[in-house]
Amino acid sequence: MSAGLNIYVLVKQVPDTGSKAGLNPDGTIDRAKAKRMLNPFDRFALQAALHAKRTYGGKVTAISMGPPPAVEILLETLEHGVDEAYLLSDRRLAASDTLATAYALYKVLSYIGKPDLIFCGLQTTDGDTAQVGPQLAERLGLPQVTYCEDFHMEDGKVHARRIIEGGYQKVVAETPLLITVANSYHPLEYKSFRGAYRVRRLARDQEEMKKFIHTIDLDLVGADPDRTGLKGSPTIVAWTEKVGELGGSCVMHEGQSAQELIQEVISASDLNQFLVPSSTSK
């Protein structure tokens, strides 16, 4: 551990679902027009990666896969204190499902180094699958801790707390290890002044930027294009259907005293069935 930990954080640029920009009438998203953002779940992974670096020493490398604009979120990770970033960008990756994505990321990680810790967000807001992290761990042959809420290291091992149904589990895992970070982990801290200054300087000098953000493609990492994109994806979206519009059938109660409002709602909605049975009859 003398050279410090080799820490990776996987991030994705997703459409900003909070914004109406790029939302097609049929409910699909026009990714070219949509506002873009760092996947909110990845903010926790980024915080965990930076925490590991600050506490145990080492280097944090961010990796993303996506079209060229995804460079924006890599710059954002640099502002927060990430040391270096890679963007895997290749037209042949279009329409990759989770398995094809995990394969491509596996080739990237094999190409750029030997990880000690890999952090991923729990899932993405545009896919909601939570599959890529564990699929990547499988490809790399690594143990994993998913739904991680907190962790620390002791004697080179990771002690982590992970959410389970109705509770939690404390686990101790060897490195190298892949961790997917839950939202109950610490929120991402503000950008560091140094990081923000560094990115401002980089943004003015494309040559300098290339030293810290590397854009790579499938050929460079030695990935088989047939195992990525539509061709390498075992699943396809056969069709989509718009889910019924919002009812607009809300019965409004307003303009009276609180007492009258509640009486009205109770008589209109049969709420009594949900009440705790009375104990006064005992």
Place this chain on the structure above:
Amino acid sequence: MSEQPDVSAFCPKGDVLVIAEQILGDLQPVTLELLGAGRILADKMERNLKCLVLGYNLGDIPQKLIEAGADEVFVADDQELYLYRTLPYRRVVVDFLESLPEPPHTCLLGSTTTGRDLAPRISAHFETGLTADCTELDIGPYDHKNKVDPTKIGLYPNCLYAIRPSFGESLKARILGPWKNPQMATTRPGVMTPNKIEPGRKGKITSVPVTLQPNDYRLIVADTVREVAKGIKLTEADVIIGGGYGLGSADGFDLLKQLADVFENSAIGASRKVVDLGWIPYQHQVGQTGKTVRPKLYIACGISGAIQHRVGMSKSGLIIAINKDPDSPIFKFAHHGIVGDIYQIIPEMIKQFAEIQSGRGVEAVVGTH
């Protein structure tokens, strides 16, 4: 159009397999739901419904699985499987699937912290498709015409239709992967309907060998804590009182807890914003980055109803929203909207419910006389 592949090659015979989930001997409800959904798929294709269960000292769990609809149960019972750990469970499932003369047609797991941990490992190992968090499953034909990969073109008579919400639940997507078995999916807890339990139902129970490798021990479980505290089991509550930024402060949740106490099997939910503010722990968060709930009654207090929250609770049986702002988006999909100040409305609500309860008490007393 020249080389149409032989369709029979894509009409595999395999059965439907459910991977059961138990925690410390408690069979998880999602397993019974999966057996319900799996039974329908198996019957449609005239195949068997099989179930694999892993654990230690499983006792009557295999028989329970048969009574819940499985035709055959495979049991991996070993001390090393007492608590769920990714690598040992992965090893047993992979070895089991490889030992079968042909892979199952479909393999289903629950979308739980365990299912979502294990299923992707299995799918990546076999390089087969996996669809997360399905809300509907079906079997049907599919005519694939996309020419990007000519080897995939063809008519597939029996495909798993894995149906799930996407894009913030404004769309439903049907996801297919008939080219390789098992076709895998995880389903959301609380969505599928279990079979009626048939006591004494007969089925085959087969033991499965457990052979772990040294590198399956790279993670140990030091402790498992199950919190049964009220307010935590959001997904199983009949009534949820949800609090948002309109509460004004963390103290507002004290009032919501008082309201929750009026109802049976109730829990407290929250919007992302108040969780981020630290007003209430993450376990209470409902919505896109929290839990998906469908209680019989959801009372939204000071929640604006942004899409991120809506997707987690819009399927609730009855939604009552309380908000100061009459233009709040929550009034677009609530069933009853109350425009007013939470701090006036909720105490009044608690008061009136208390009166109803005591009134009911009087009736009950009168009734017994």
